Amino acid sequence: MKSHSHGRFGKEDDKWGFNQTSTIRITGRHTINIWRAMRGELNLLQYTMENVVFHLLHRRIRYTVESQLQRKCQQ
Known part of the structure; x- marks a missing residue:
């Protein structure tokens, strides 16, 4: 299976983040992992x-x- 990590760290540097899909790439949008x-x-x-x-x-x-x-809201 071919995998790509577009996050701040690569697959080897951030195994938990890579496995838990905590880095998501959405073209034209910035995503923030609030916990991190x-x-x-x-x-x-x-x-x-x-x-x-x-x-x-x-x-x-x-x-x-x-x-x-x-x-x-009532007005």
């Missing part, structure tokens, strides 16, 4: 979605309170 990107952080459960987006994508997104979202 954030595994260096010890308290991932304490992060807000806004903070994770900032550290991964270097962009700020607006924090919206759930009650504001509910009001907008």
